[in-house]
Amino acid sequence: xxxxxxxxxxxxxxxxxxxxxxxxxxxxxxxxxxxxxxxxxxxxxxxxxxxxxxxxxxxxxxxxxxxxxxxxxxxxxxxxxxxxxxxxxxxxxxxxxxxxxxxxxxxxxxxxxxxxxxxxxxxxxxxxxxxxxxxxxxxxxxxxxxxxxxxxxxxxxxxxxxxxxxxxxxxxxxxxxxxxxxxxxxxxxxxxxxxxxxxxxxxxxxxxxxxxxxxxxxxxxxxxxxxxxxxxxxxxxxxxxxxxxxxx
Numbered sequence: 001x002x003x004x005x006x007x008x009x010x011x012x013x014x015x016x017x018x019x020x021x022x023x024x025x026x027x028x029x030x031x032x033x034x035x036x037x038x039x040x041x042x043x044x045x046x047x048x049x050x051x052x053x054x055x056x057x058x059x060x061x062x063x064x065x066x067x068x069x070x071x072x073x074x075x076x077x078x079x080x081x082x083x084x085x086x087x088x089x090x091x092x093x094x095x096x097x098x099x100x101x102x103x104x105x106x107x108x109x110x111x112x113x114x115x116x117x118x119x120x121x122x123x124x125x126x127x128x129x130x131x132x133x134x135x136x137x138x139x140x141x142x143x144x145x146x147x148x149x150x151x152x153x154x155x156x157x158x159x160x161x162x163x164x165x166x167x168x169x170x171x172x173x174x175x176x177x178x179x180x181x182x183x184x185x186x187x188x189x190x191x192x193x194x195x196x197x198x199x200x201x202x203x204x205x206x207x208x209x210x211x212x213x214x215x216x217x218x219x220x221x222x223x224x225x226x227x228x229x230x231x232x233x234x235x236x237x238x239x240x241x242x243x244x245x246x247x248x
Contacts, residue, residue: 003164004029004054005046006073007064008037010130011089013044015062018137018168020045029054031069055080060160063121064089067109068097070116077117085157087164088113088121091186093220106209108182110151122152122161123181127191128170131232136194137169147197149175149184149204171197175204183207187216189243194236206244215243 001024005016008030020026026046030037034048041048055061055076063070067090077086092100092109102112110123125133127149138145148170152158162172175184184190189203219242223230230238 001025001059001160002057003027003060003062004049004056004058005062005064006030006051006054007062007089008040009064011125011133012062012064013040014130014133015064015089015125015168016046017044018133019164022167024167027054027058031065051076055084058084060085060087060164062087062089062125063113063117064125066090066097067092067113068100070113073117077119080119085160086117086119086121087124087161089123089125091126091191093186093216095220104213108179109185110181111178114178120153120157121178122150122154122157123175123178123184124148124150124161124165124172125168127184128194129192129232129235132192132194132236133168139169140166144196145169145171146194147171147173147200149173149190149200151175151178151181151184153178173197173200173204182209182212185212185216187212187214187219187243189240191239191243192236193240193243203244212243218242 003019003024004027005012006029008028016026016028027049028041028046029049029051037048088110092103110121114121136146148165150162150172165172183204188207195203
């Protein structure tokens with residue numbers, strides 16, 4: 001498939017590298033222009049393009065940008081055909097993105113993203129750390145394969161997203177509609193906890209919508225106070241402990 005990825009940070013780059021390795025033609029864009037990511041694109045085996053070219057003549061667009069930046073993308077999608085699958089990998093963190101009233105009042109993150117860009121999206125790859133995406137994928141059929149939740153409303157788009165998740169080395173778990181995607185947002189048991197498919201299904205069911213924002217803030221405060229001293233495994237385990245504690 002022809003895949004456009006907007007966002008060349010750790011998540012976007014990890015996905016780009018894996019999809020290119022699977023034979024997909026991947027175009028990578030960022031906010032600063034293709035010249036700024038030429039070396040990165042060469043390293044990943046993808047093409048560096050502008051945001052405008054990342055959404056032209058593609059089958060899939062993957063968005064991996066800072067959450068608050070979505071409001072600026074509505075014009076970009078004006079002429080993108082309705083058959084193009086759009087996947088959102090983002091997460092909302094008020095300390096970084098500023099307070100967004102609709103989300104604070106309960107609108108799921110990716111529902112808000114859909115409203116900003118004027119296109120339905122599928123939510124995928126948001127519930128895994130960059131290190132997990134880069135280093136912990138396994139071939140299909142291997143034991144203890146980490147699972148990633150995928151939420152969306154369109155059956156075709158969700159199927160494509162789940163297939164791509166599988167190609168990046170993870171089991172894809174159908175997490176329901178986009179309105180239910182709050183179950184894989186920060187502060188929930190499904191978020192960055194490196195679970196198997198069966199474990200992830202249980203974690204999605206156990207999510208507590210009212211408690212999730214408080215868990216999210218507690219965890220980010222801990223991680224920031226650690227000043228980078230926590231290992232990747234420490235972060236995963238702390239996510240598990242905090243989000244599952246009262247519900248265990």
